[in-house]
Amino acid sequence: MAKKIHVNGKLVTVSADDATPLLWVLREHLELTGTKFGCGIAQCGACTVHLDGQPVRSCVYPLSAITENQKITTIEGLSEDTNHPIQQAWAALDTPQCGYCQSGMIMACAALLDSNPNPSDDDINSTITNICRCGTFQRVREGIHLAAEIKAGKKVAKEMNSEQTETTNAVEFFDPNAASEQSSNALYTEVKA
Amino acid sequence: MSTHTIAVSRRRFLISTGAAGAGLSLGMMLPIGAHAAKSEKQPDEVNAWVVIHPDDTVVVRIARSEMGQGTLTGLVQMVAEELECNWDNVSWEYPTPGQSLERNRVWGNFSTGGSQGIRGSEKYVREGGAIARTLLVEAGANKLKDKPADCYAENGYVISKRSKKKVRFGEIASDAAQLVPPTEVTLKDPKDWKLIGKPIKRLDTQDKLNGKQVYGADLKLPGMLNASIKACPVFGGTVASFDESKVMKLPGVKSVVKVDDNAVAVIADTWWQAKTALDQLPIKWNEGPNANVSQADIEKSLTEGLTSDKDVFVGNENGDVNAGLKSAAKVVEATYHYPYQNHATMEPMNATAKWTKDRCEVWCPTQNGETALAAAADAAGLPQEQCDVYKIHLGGGFGRRASSHDYVRQSVLIAKAMPGTPIKLLWTREEDMQHGHYHPVTKARMVGGLNKEGYLDSLHMRISGQSIVAAIFPNFLKDGKDPFVFQGMMAEGDQAISYGIKNLLVDHAMRNPHVPPGFWRGVNANQNMVYMESFLDELAEAGSKDPLDFRRNLMKDHPKSLAVLEAVAKKSGWGQKSPKGIHRGLAVCNAFGSYVAACAEVSVDKSGAVVLERIVAATDPGHAVNPQQIEAQVSGSFVYGLSAMLYGECTVKDGHIEQSNFHDFPSLKIAQMPKVDTIVMPSGGFWGGVGEPTIAVAAPAVLNAIYAATGKRVRQLPLTKYSDVKIA
Ligand code: FES
Ligand code: FES
Numbered sequence: 002m003a004k005k006i007h008v009n010g011k012l013v014t015v016s017a018d019d020a021t022p023l024l025w026v027l028r029e030h031l032e033l034t035g036t037k038f039g040c041g042i043a044q045c046g047a048c049t050v051h052l053d054g055q056p057v058r059s060c061v062y063p064l065s066a067i068t069e070n071q072k073i074t075t076i077e078g079l080s081e082d083t084n085h086p087i088q089q090a091w092a093a094l095d096t097p098q099c100g101y102c103q104s105g106m107i108m109a110c111a112a113l114l115d116s117n118p119n120p121s122d123d124d125i126n127s128t129i130t131n132i133c134r135c136g137t138f139q140r141v142r143e144g145i146h147l148a149a150e151i152k153a154g155k156k157v158a159k160e161m162n163s164e165q166t167e168t169t170n171a172v173e174f175f176d177p178n179a180a181s182e183q184s185s186n187a188l189y190t191e192v193k194a
Numbered sequence: 195m196s197t198h199t200i201a202v203s204r205r206r207f208l209i210s211t212g213a214a215g216a217g218l219s220l221g222m223m224l225p226i227g228a229h230a231a232k233s234e235k236q237p238d239e240v241n242a243w244v245v246i247h248p249d250d251t252v253v254v255r256i257a258r259s260e261m262g263q264g265t266l267t268g269l270v271q272m273v274a275e276e277l278e279c280n281w282d283n284v285s286w287e288y289p290t291p292g293q294s295l296e297r298n299r300v301w302g303n304f305s306t307g308g309s310q311g312i313r314g315s316e317k318y319v320r321e322g323g324a325i326a327r328t329l330l331v332e333a334g335a336n337k338l339k340d341k342p343a344d345c346y347a348e349n350g351y352v353i354s355k356r357s358k359k360k361v362r363f364g365e366i367a368s369d370a371a372q373l374v375p376p377t378e379v380t381l382k383d384p385k386d387w388k389l390i391g392k393p394i395k396r397l398d399t400q401d402k403l404n405g406k407q408v409y410g411a412d413l414k415l416p417g418m419l420n421a422s423i424k425a426c427p428v429f430g431g432t433v434a435s436f437d438e439s440k441v442m443k444l445p446g447v448k449s450v451v452k453v454d455d456n457a458v459a460v461i462a463d464t465w466w467q468a469k470t471a472l473d474q475l476p477i478k479w480n481e482g483p484n485a486n487v488s489q490a491d492i493e494k495s496l497t498e499g500l501t502s503d504k505d506v507f508v509g510n511e512n513g514d515v516n517a518g519l520k521s522a523a524k525v526v527e528a529t530y531h532y533p534y535q536n537h538a539t540m541e542p543m544n545a546t547a548k549w550t551k552d553r554c555e556v557w558c559p560t561q562n563g564e565t566a567l568a569a570a571a572d573a574a575g576l577p578q579e580q581c582d583v584y585k586i587h588l589g590g591g592f593g594r595r596a597s598s599h600d601y602v603r604q605s606v607l608i609a610k611a612m613p614g615t616p617i618k619l620l621w622t623r624e625e626d627m628q629h630g631h632y633h634p635v636t637k638a639r640m641v642g643g644l645n646k647e648g649y650l651d652s653l654h655m656r657i658s659g660q661s662i663v664a665a666i667f668p669n670f671l672k673d674g675k676d677p678f679v680f681q682g683m684m685a686e687g688d689q690a691i692s693y694g695i696k697n698l699l700v701d702h703a704m705r706n707p708h709v710p711p712g713f714w715r716g717v718n719a720n721q722n723m724v725y726m727e728s729f730l731d732e733l734a735e736a737g738s739k740d741p742l743d744f745r746r747n748l749m750k751d752h753p754k755s756l757a758v759l760e761a762v763a764k765k766s767g768w769g770q771k772s773p774k775g776i777h778r779g780l781a782v783c784n785a786f787g788s789y790v791a792a793c794a795e796v797s798v799d800k801s802g803a804v805v806l807e808r809i810v811a812a813t814d815p816g817h818a819v820n821p822q823q824i825e826a827q828v829s830g831s832f833v834y835g836l837s838a839m840l841y842g843e844c845t846v847k848d849g850h851i852e853q854s855n856f857h858d859f860p861s862l863k864i865a866q867m868p869k870v871d872t873i874v875m876p877s878g879g880f881w882g883g884v885g886e887p888t889i890a891v892a893a894p895a896v897l898n899a900i901y902a903a904t905g906k907r908v909r910q911l912p913l914t915k916y917s918d919v920k921i922a
Contacts, residue, residue: 017466018445018467029466032414035404037541037589039540039541044857045861083403095396096399098264099539099540099541100262102540104405107403125864130864131863132863133540134590134834136829138829142867172821172871172872
C-alpha cells in the first residue's frame with residue numbers, strides 16, 4: 002500500500018489504505034496538521050488544499066485518486082515565510098479569530114487570487130464557500146481585496162507590519178481619552194498611540 | 195512533533211531568542227507528556243502573573259482561555275499597562291489548573307464564558323501587573339542606589355527621576371522576585387492608559403496563518419493512539435451490546451471499549467482507522483425512556499406553557515399588567531418561537547488523555563480549565579492533585595466547552611483502558627451535531643397594550659420553555675426559578691431591560707424536554723430580544739409610530755441604552771429618506787454588562803429575494819480594551835446570530851437530534867454576510883462584555899428590516915424554514 006505523492010515540493014512515500022482521504026494522509030501520515038478536519042463531507046472547507054493549483058476539499062479526496070504527477074500544496078507549503086499576499090493581508094488585518102477554519106480559508110482565498118488577480122465582491126461570493134463559525138467574513142473580504150493590492154505592488158507588507166491593525170474603515174471609535182468631544186467621528190487610525 | 199511546547203504563543207521575534215535562552219519559565223518549555231515540578235517559583239517570576247527573562251522578554255500568565263475572542267491579548271494588554279513594560283517584548287502562557295490548585299488559586303477563576311474574560315478579571319490582573327511593577331521599581335531603585343519613591347517604570351526600564359539613570363527590567367527581575375510584594379497598589383487612572391483602549395494587534399495571529407497553531411485535534415504525543423466514539427443517539431439511552439469481533443482484525447485497530455454505559459469507542463493507530471472500524475461495528479442500543487419523543491411533543495408542551503399557571507416563575511414585574519391591558523386603547527398579541535441550536539464549533543470535540551493508576555493528564559480545548567480538571571479527576575478516580583489539564587487553543591468555544599466536559603470524561607475513560615498510553619479522542623462532526631448541549635428551545639406569548647397616544651403602557655411577556663440552569667447548575671435555581679431565563683428583560687443589573695414600561699410582567703413557564711441544553715453564545719438574550727424587539731415593532735406599527743420614536747418614548751430613564759440606539763440611528767440615517775430600495779430595522783439590548791444596538795439594512799433583488807446589505811452596530815462596554823477586537827467580535831457575532839436566524843435548527847425525532855452535519859445544519863457563508871459598521875462608544879466607569887451582547891440584536895434588527903421591506907413578519911425561526919421570505 003506504499004504510494005508516492007508529491008506534497009509541498011517533495012515526493013514522499015505514504016503507506017496508507019487507498020481509501021484513506023487525502024486529509025487524513027496529510028494529518029496522520031505526513032504530520033501536516035495545518036489542514037483541518039471540520040465536517041468530512043465537503044461542506045465546510047476547513048480541509049482545503051491545492052491540487053495542481055486548484056482548491057480541493059481533501060476530506061473527500063481518497064488517496065487512490067491522486068497520482069504521483071499531481072502536485073499537492075498544503076497551508077504549510079503555501080509560502081516560504083508566511084508571505085503569500087493572502088497571508089500578509091491576514092496578518093495586517095488580524096483576520097483569524099479561533100483560527101481553526103483559517104488554513105482552509107487561506108488556501109481557498111489564495112487559489113482565488115492566483116486565478117483572479119483582482120476579484121470583485123461577486124467573485125468572492127461565488128467562490129468562497131468556506132464556513133467560519135467565529136464569523137471572520139468581513140476581514141476575509143477586506144483581506145482578499147488588500148491581498149490583491151499587495152500582489153499588484155500597490156501596497157507593501159512592511160507598511161502593514163505595525164502593532165495596530167489596518168481595519169479602519171469599519172470602525173468608529175469614540176476614544177474617551179481623546180478628550181474634547183466624545184462624539185467626534187474619530188476613525189481609530191486617528192487615535193493611534 | 196514530539197517536542198511541542200504547550201501553553202505558549204510567542205511573538206515572531208521571540209521564537210529564536212526564547213527557545214535558545216536559558217532560565218525560561220515553567221510553562222514555556224513544559225514538554226507535552228512531562229509533568230514538570232509545578233509549585234516552585236521560578237527565579238525570574240516577579241509574581242504569579244509576570245515572568246521577566248534576563249533578555250527583557252516578558253511572559254504574562256493568563257488563566258482564561260483564548261477561543262478566538264481575543265481575550266488573551268486584552269488581558270495581556272491590561273497586565274502590561276500596569277507593568278510599564280515594552281509591548282514588543284511581551285508574550286504569554288497559560289498556567290495549568292493543577293498549578294493553580296497548588297498555589298491556592300493564585301490566578302483566580304479559569305472560566306471563560308458569559309463574556310467574563312475581561313470584565314470578570316480586569317481588577318486582579320491589573321493589580322498583578324501593578325504589583326510586579328512596584329517590585330521592579332524597588333529592585334531598580336536598589337540597583338540605581340536611589341529611593342523607590344524617586345524612581346519610576348517606563349517602557350521596560352526603571353528610571354531614576356533625579357539622575358535619569360536607568361536599568362532594564364531583565365537585569366533586575368530576579369532581584370524583584372525576592373522582595374516582599376506590596377499589599378496595596380493604586381491602579382492607573384483610565385486617562386493615563388497607553389495600551390488599554392488601543393487597537394493593538396492580537397498576540398496569537400501568526401501561527402494561525404501558516405498551519406503551525408496546534409489545536410487539540412492536532413496534538414501528537416509519543417506513542418499516542420487515536421479513538422473514535424459513538425454514543426447512543428437517543429439522549430438517556432445506553433449500550434445494549436456490540437460485537438467487537440467484527441472489527442478487531444481491521445487495520446490498526448487496538449481495542450474496542452465501552453465508555454460509561456452509553457457509548458462505544460474504537461482505539462486504533464490512526465484516527466481514520468478508528469473511525470472506519472467504528473462505522474462497521476455492530477452496536478445495539480437500549481434507547482430508554484425518550485425513544486419516542488418527537489419534536490411535536492416538545493412543541494405541544496411549550497405551547498401549553500404559554501397560557502399555563504403551572505411551574506410559572508415571575509422574572510420582572512411592575513405596575514398591574516392585567517388592569518393595564520384591560521384598559522388599553524389597543525391590545526396586540528403575537529406568539530414567537532426559537533429552536534434548538536447546535537454550537538457547531540469549527541473544531542469538533544476532542545481531548546487527549548494519559549492515565550496511570552496514580553496520575554492522569556489531559557490535553558484539551560476548554561473554556562474552563564478547572565472544570566475540565568474536575569471532570570478528568572472524577573473520570574480518572576484520582577484526586578485532583580494527581581491530575582492536570584493542559585489547555586490548548588480552542589477551535590471555537592461559544593459555550594460548548596464551558597460547563598460540559600463530556601468529551602474530557604470520555605477521553606479519560608478511554609485512556610484507562612490502556613494505562614500509560616496517551617490516547618486522543620476526536621469526535622466526528624456527526625457525533626458533535628447529535629451530542630451537543632443545545633441552545634434551549636422556547637416560545638413566547640407577547641401581549642401589549644397601547645394607550646390613546648399609541649405608545650406602550652402594558653406588556654406581558656410569557657416565556658415558555660427550557661432552562662439551562664436547571665440542567666447544568668441546579669444549585670443556582672432560586673426557589674425553582676431560573677433567573678437567567680430573563681436575560682435582557684430583568685429589572686436591574688447587567689442584563690436589565692432597556693425600557694421603562696408602566697405595567698410589565700415577564701414570566702416563565704419552565705418546560706424542560708429531555709434534550710440537554712447549554713450556554714450558547716448570547717444565551718437567553720438571543721431569543722428574548724427576537725421576541726421583545728420584533729414585538730416592539732409590531733406594537734409601534736399598531737400605534738402608527740415610527741419604531742425609533744416608539745422606543746425613545748420608553749427610554750427616558752435608560753440613557754445608555756438610548757445613546758447606543760441613537761448612535762446607530764444617526765449613522766444609518768434613520769428618519770431621513772433612505773437610499774432607493776433600502777429598508778431598515780432597529781434593535782437594542784443590554785446584556786453581559788454592555789449596551790448595544792443595531793440598525794439593519796436590507797434590499798429586495800429582482801427575483802424577490804432579500805439581500806442583507808449592512809448592519810450598523812453600536813456597543814458601549816464601559817471601558818473598551820481593544821476596539822479592533824471589539825469590531826471583530828461584533829461582526830463575528832452577527833455571523834453566528836444570523837446563521838441561527840436564517841438556517842439553524844435542531845429537531846428531535848424518536849428521541850434523537852435529526853441533523854447530523856453542515857448539510858442539514860447550515861451556517862452563513864460570506865455571500866450572505868452583510869457589511870458591518872461598528873461603533874465603539876465606551877462611556878467609562880464600568881466593564882462590559884463584548885463577545886456576546888451584539889449577537890442578540892442581529893436577528894431582531896434584520897427581522898424588522900425584512901418586515902419593512904416585504905411586509906412579512908417572521909415569528910418562527912429559522913426564517914428559511916418557517917417563512918416564504920427568500921434570502922439572496
Ligand atoms: S472537512 Fe473537508 S470540507 Fe469540511
Ligand atoms: S476563525 Fe474560528 S472558525 Fe473561522
